[in-house]
Amino acid sequence: MKELAVVLISGGLDSCVTTAIAAERYEVAGLHVTYGQRTAARERRAFQEIADFYGVNERLVADLQYLREMGGSALTDERIPVPRAPDSLWTTPPESRAVSPTIPVTYVPFRNTHLLAIAVSWSEVLGARRIFIGAVAEDSSGYPDCRPEYYRAFNRLIEVGTKPETRIEVVTPIIHMSKSEIVQKGVALGAPLQLSWSCYQAEDRACGECESCVLRIRGFRQAGFIDPIPYARPIDWGAEATPLG
Amino acid sequence: MKELAVVLISGGLDSCVTTAIAAERYEVAGLHVTYGQRTAARERRAFQEIADFYGVNERLVADLQYLREMGGSALTDERIPVPRAPDSLWTTPPESRAVSPTIPVTYVPFRNTHLLAIAVSWSEVLGARRIFIGAVAEDSSGYPDCRPEYYRAFNRLIEVGTKPETRIEVVTPIIHMSKSEIVQKGVALGAPLQLSWSCYQAEDRACGECESCVLRIRGFRQAGFIDPIPYARPIDWGAEATPLG
Numbered sequence: 343m344k345e346l347a348v349v350l351i352s353g354g355l356d357s358c359v360t361t362a363i364a365a366e367r368y369e370v371a372g373l374h375v376t377y378g379q380r381t382a383a384r385e386r387r388a389f390q391e392i393a394d395f396y397g398v399n400e401r402l403v404a405d406l407q408y409l410r411e412m413g414g415s416a417l418t419d420e421r422i423p424v425p426r427a428p429d430s431l432w433t434t435p436p437e438s439r440a441v442s443p444t445i446p447v448t449y450v451p452f453r454n455t456h457l458l459a460i461a462v463s464w465s466e467v468l469g470a471r472r473i474f475i476g477a478v479a480e481d482s483s484g485y486p487d488c489r490p491e492y493y494r495a496f497n498r499l500i501e502v503g504t505k506p507e508t509r510i511e512v513v514t515p516i517i518h519m520s521k522s523e524i525v526q527k528g529v530a531l532g533a534p535l536q537l538s539w540s541c542y543q544a545e546d547r548a549c550g551e552c553e554s555c556v557l558r559i560r561g562f563r564q565a566g567f568i569d570p571i572p573y574a575r576p577i578d579w580g581a582e583a584t585p586l587g
Numbered sequence: 588m589k590e591l592a593v594v595l596i597s598g599g600l601d602s603c604v605t606t607a608i609a610a611e612r613y614e615v616a617g618l619h620v621t622y623g624q625r626t627a628a629r630e631r632r633a634f635q636e637i638a639d640f641y642g643v644n645e646r647l648v649a650d651l652q653y654l655r656e657m658g659g660s661a662l663t664d665e666r667i668p669v670p671r672a673p674d675s676l677w678t679t680p681p682e683s684r685a686v687s688p689t690i691p692v693t694y695v696p697f698r699n700t701h702l703l704a705i706a707v708s709w710s711e712v713l714g715a716r717r718i719f720i721g722a723v724a725e726d727s728s729g730y731p732d733c734r735p736e737y738y739r740a741f742n743r744l745i746e747v748g749t750k751p752e753t754r755i756e757v758v759t760p761i762i763h764m765s766k767s768e769i770v771q772k773g774v775a776l777g778a779p780l781q782l783s784w785s786c787y788q789a790e791d792r793a794c795g796e797c798e799s800c801v802l803r804i805r806g807f808r809q810a811g812f813i814d815p816i817p818y819a820r821p822i823d824w825g826a827e828a829t830p831l832g
Contacts, residue, residue, distance in 0.1 A: 402656060408649035408705060412712050451711040452704060452748055459700040460653060466696040467657050487748040495747050499740040503697055503732040 344369040346400070347472040348465050350457055353388030354540045355558055356516060359524050360476035361392055362533035363515045371400035371468055375457050377409040377450065384545035391537040400468060404460050409450055454487040458496055458512060465510050473512045480520060490517055521561025529567060535586060536570035547574040589614040591645070592717035593710050595702055598633030599785045600803055601721035601761060604769050606637055607778035608760045609719040616645035616713055620702050622654040622695065629790035636782040645713060649705050654695055699732040703741055703757060710755050718757045725765060735762055766806025774812060780831060781815035792819040 347368035351357045352375070364370055374389040376382045386403065393401055450456075454477065461473045477488040486492065493514050500510050516524055528535050540558045541548035548555050550573040559577055562569040568579045570586045592613035596602045597620070609615055619634040621627045631648065638646055695701075699722065706718045722733040731737065738759050745755050761769055773780050785803045786793035793800050795818040804822055807814040813824045815831045 402653070404653035404656070407652070408647070409708065411647060411649070412709055450708055451750070451753070452707045452745075455700070455704040455707070455744065455748060459697060459704050462697045462700065463654065463695055464657055486750055489747065491747040492744070495740065495744040499700065499737070499744055500697075502734065502736040502740050503700060505696070505731055508696070 345472075346371055346468055346470040347474055348373055348461050348468065348470045349474040350375070350461060350476070351389045351392055352476075353385040353392065353538060354476075354554070355521075355528070355535065355538045355561070356476035356478055356524060358388075358392055358535060358538035359528040359531070359533050360474050360516055361396060362528060362531040364472075364474040365396050366531070368472060368474075370396050370398045371464070371470060372398045372402070373457075373461055373464060374401070374403045375406060375460065376403060377406040379542075381539070381542060381545055384539050384541075388537055388539040392534060395534045395537060402460075402464055406456055409456075452487060454485075454492070455496070461512075462500055462504070462510055466504070466508065471509050471511065473510065475512060475514055477514045477517050478519065478521075478524070479517050488517075490514070493517070520564075521557055522564035525561045525565035525567060529565070529586065539571070544574065547572040549573075550575045550577055590717075591616055591713055591715040592719055593618055593706050593713065593715045594719040595620070595706060595721070596634045596637055597721075598630040598637065598783060599721075599799070600766075600773070600780065600783045600806070601723055601769060603633075603637055603780060603783035604773040604776070604778050605719050605721035605761055606641060607773060607776040609717075610641050611776070613717060613719075615641050615643045616709070616715060617641075617643045617647070618702075618706055618709060619646070619648045620651060620705065621648060622651040624787075626784070626787060626790055629784050629786075633782055633784040637779060640779045640782060647705075647709055651701055654701075697732060699730075699737070700741070706757075707745055707749070707755055711749070711753065716754050716756065718755065720757060720759055722759045722762050723764065723766075723769070724762050733762075735759070738762070765809075766802055767809035770806045770810035770812060774810070774831065784816070789819060792817040794818075795820045795822055
């Protein structure tokens with residue numbers, strides 16, 4: 343019987359490929375965290391479908407509702423006009439919001455620490471000793487908690503903050519990969535990329551225009567594959583691109 | 588105008604005295620975290636009353652509902668018979684539960700990491716640079732996340748996990764104090780000890796028998812004071828003890 347590992351599955355491309363990597367050696371326990379981001383329902387569906395694909399029995403959806411209660415918390419950047427009512431941050435449709443599309447409105451400072459704290463507590467409950475997270479250092483300009491130093495510091499925190507007999511370690515298998523290497527790895531492992539969802543704006547067909555879509559499209563293009571998810575606008579994948587799925 | 592500091596206020600004796608220490612130099616923003624523990628309502632009241640006492644404007648009550656969803660999570664200790672339905676862990680009255688009174692049923696591995704992650708995100712929102720937590724190393728046998736090493740590791744995590752311009756530090760002013768020193772410090776600062784609540788079992792009059800009550804009573808006795816909160820049974824404070832409040 344395979345050992346159990348907790349895998350953080352947001353439902354995006356990176357977490358989908360991370361799940362594929364974890365599933366090679368471990369039985370996966372899937373942890374999905376939601377905090378009122380606009381595409382929460384679509385991401386949760388992606389999580390469930392990826393978990394179905396890998397036959398995941400242990401699943402936990404954690405709702406960080408208190409992040410909503412902090413109100414402006416996700417929007418500390420001064421370039422972003424903060425809407426009058428904090429609640430509207432999470433519910434107003436994208437087209438009526440004066441928010442720069444290059445800054446994810448769901449950005450929460452120190453967010454990965456919330457996710458990993460849940461993962462550690464759940465690992466203790468399940469007896470899992472590995473936590474997989476699809477952090478990518480390339481993204482680290484905006485997200486300091488995606489860098490390797492952060493994960494070293496977090497593993498040190500686990501060491502001193504849990505019982506001596508506890509042996510839990512966070513692993514970041516794709517942290518040094520580019521988006522195109524992540525796509526290639528996913529294809530090589532037969533990861534269900536068609537089930538993953540990256541778009542920040544839409545839930546039916548990906549907009550193809552937000553930062554997350556653009557990074558994803560670029561990754562597929564450089565890897566030489568056609569992304570199997572539907573897009574709201576025609577995408578040029580290049581003449582040589584291989585269809586998937 | 589005083590600088591703002593986030594103070595974790597559970598409502599117990601330690602956090603009450605920690606609030607008094609913080610209030611000497613800072614304007615307090617009060618953070619209370621609830622996770623379905625049995626005396627949650629009484630602790631929340633203690634939090635609000637302590638916050639009222641110090642004229643706290645910024646308050647956040649964060650509900651970690653996902654800890655309830657983990658079910659057995661708070662009860663990983665094998666000496667504790669786990670009830671059939673995980674939900675009942677949090678709702679069954681104490682007298683009908685076969686739980687050792689020396690083990691807090693609300694114990695969650697790595698709990699303080701959840702609390703501090705919220706405190707850091709909220710500090711970023713508020714622009715606070717200090718986070719006060721009433722951790723006490725003496726308690727560290729059961730709680731590895733009460734030790735000074737843990738807080739050093741957490742401060743390192745903040746350093747690498749937040750933006751370079753972020754300067755947030757967790758401080759633990761009572762970490763090396765005994766319970767009796769904590770009582771003395773609270774009395775010296777005029778902390779509203781009568782508003783704090785420590786009992787794990789009851790919400791009207793403290794039982795005087797659970798581990799938390801016993802540690803509190805012992806602290807007051809050694810400090811030479813009579814605890815101003817009501818107890819369900821007569822307590823021997825000693826002939827020389829000074830009444831408070």
